[in-house]
Amino acid sequence: MSDQLQLSAAQFDLVYNAFSFVIASMGASLLFFLLIRERVHPKHRMAVTISTLVVGIALYHYLRIFTSWEEAFTFTDGVYVQDGVPFNEAYRYVDWFLTVPLLLAELVVVLKLAPSVTRTLLVRLTIAAVLMIGLGWPGELAAADSVERTVWGAASTVPFLYILWVLFVQLKRSLDRQSAGMRRLVDALRWVLLLSWGVYPLAYIAPMVMADPVAAEVARQVGYSVADVIAKPVFGMLILGIALLKSKDEPARESDDLHEELEAFGEPTPPAGTPANA
């Protein structure tokens, strides 16, 4: 959006290092989810598989974002001038188009609700996620002080609020039937989701409310990056915790390795040979 910006070395590096931090986080969590998947009971593996896809997709996009950021600036007379190839903001939105429906699916799938409830939730949440991102995109391209940015941003907020309503109000009813340990994890999961997802609209409005366009651009990029790490790898870790907790209740485990992971999540482990659902 904003060309010919001039960033100090510190401002340029802050964004550069934020992207680098995201790449390391996505890469490490991709590896971790792949290494640990065998320890999750096959019945609960789907959610972990989806987490793996999410961080893999994000790893690819952040590698492209990182390169695009480097190519957009030249270092002249002690400042970074944005006079290169335009920074490609679309990678971020393409990433969200793929990962946001997947993140919501991850959450719904791990809960193992009745198939008809799962189907309805998946359809509704996917449609809302696509609308939220699709409506936000034209606004992201619009100038900071334009009416368009406000109108598209407001339109995108409607499906955003709908998603939060489904997760916090509708889903609550289904959760009452889950165990206390599960409810604790799912609660943590929803707060992580709310706190990280809440950062995106704030980063979007940064150019509208901050007087200095350079500081606003830095805040927007760093804000989106930090939110992405919480929304994908951290959220994925909690999903993994739920999948491991549910695996504990499944029969016919081939190994006892599961106990280590459960202990890491602060859960008591059943003695060896305990029957399923004991």
Ligand code: RET
């Ligand atoms: C936009 C436009 C302004 C209004 C709102 C937005 C919300 C974006 C969100 C994005 C979530 C992205 C995630 C990515 C992680 O993989 C589009 C910025 C409400 C909530 C979770």
